[in-house]
Amino acid sequence: MPSDWLRVIVTLWLIALAVIDVRQRALPHMLTTGPLLLIGGGFAVRALAPIIGMGVPNAGWDDVAMLLAFATVLLSDTWLAGLPALTAISIAFVLGTSVGQMIVIGWLLALAASQAGFMGAGDAKVIMVLLALYPDPKLGVALLVVTGVIGLALMLLTLRGATGLWLMSITRDLIALKFPARTGEVGQLNVPLVPLLAVGAAIYLWGVI
Amino acid sequence: MHFINETSGQSMIEWLVVAVIIVAVVGAILLTLFTTLSGKLRAVNDAL
Numbered sequence: 001m002p003s004d005w006l007r008v009i010v011t012l013w014l015i016a017l018a019v020i021d022v023r024q025r026a027l028p029h030m031l032t033t034g035p036l037l038l039i040g041g042g043f044a045v046r047a048l049a050p051i052i053g054m055g056v057p058n059a060g061w062d063d064v065a066m067l068l069a070f071a072t073v074l075l076s077d078t079w080l081a082g083l084p085a086l087t088a089i090s091i092a093f094v095l096g097t098s099v100g101q102m103i104v105i106g107w108l109l110a111l112a113a114s115q116a117g118f119m120g121a122g123d124a125k126v127i128m129v130l131l132a133l134y135p136d137p138k139l140g141v142a143l144l145v146v147t148g149v150i151g152l153a154l155m156l157l158t159l160r161g162a163t164g165l166w167l168m169s170i171t172r173d174l175i176a177l178k179f180p181a182r183t184g185e186v187g188q189l190n191v192p193l194v195p196l197l198a199v200g201a202a203i204y205l206w207g208v209i
Numbered sequence: 210m211h212f213i214n215e216t217s218g219q220s221m222i223e224w225l226v227v228a229v230i231i232v233a234v235v236g237a238i239l240l241t242l243f244t245t246l247s248g249k250l251r252a253v254n255d256a257l
Contacts (some may be wrong), residue, residue: 021218076212118224121215148229151222193220
């Protein structure tokens, strides 16, 4: 069970971000980029300190993999980012533990979704910070389920009777091993994601699952 | 540093729902595969 103080702080942080996201559709650097850089700096210190002879308790290959995932974030403007990304995945799965694997995969997926334009960069940073604080598959499941259920409800409201056709076209594309086609202008629905993430994280943090 | 400088809080729910469906389907397939494999391997191990 996560520590109580951290749970309260993370919950308040998410509530503040959700309010800002709904009002402004943008997230301030102070509450997203700041914590992300602090966490990335922490990974760097833990991974590099043993090289200069400083002892860090419980430092290991996970820290090296997470530092490389952070390097991928910093290099994400160029194709060079593929190098630290692949190295991070290899180290996490060959030498690391489930904690490093969860963080590396979560960070790279959130970064890829942001770079592909599915997800705002602010939303992706919130997911990265949450996964770094709580590298637990249950948190990932809670975020995915809440996003999926509420997202599907929003799609139902938007597409109404055509929802069945949309789901059928996704299924057909997936069976054919193709990336699902877009629904066009009808289905494109931009939403502030942080309120959904806040609900998913709250379900995890306050022990419902 | 585009990702670091960007502050957008808007996401395309259509694509995210598709991503969740893909993760759920692929996850269920992998889980079924590993559970079946683990059962078979346990049966082989018990038979030895």
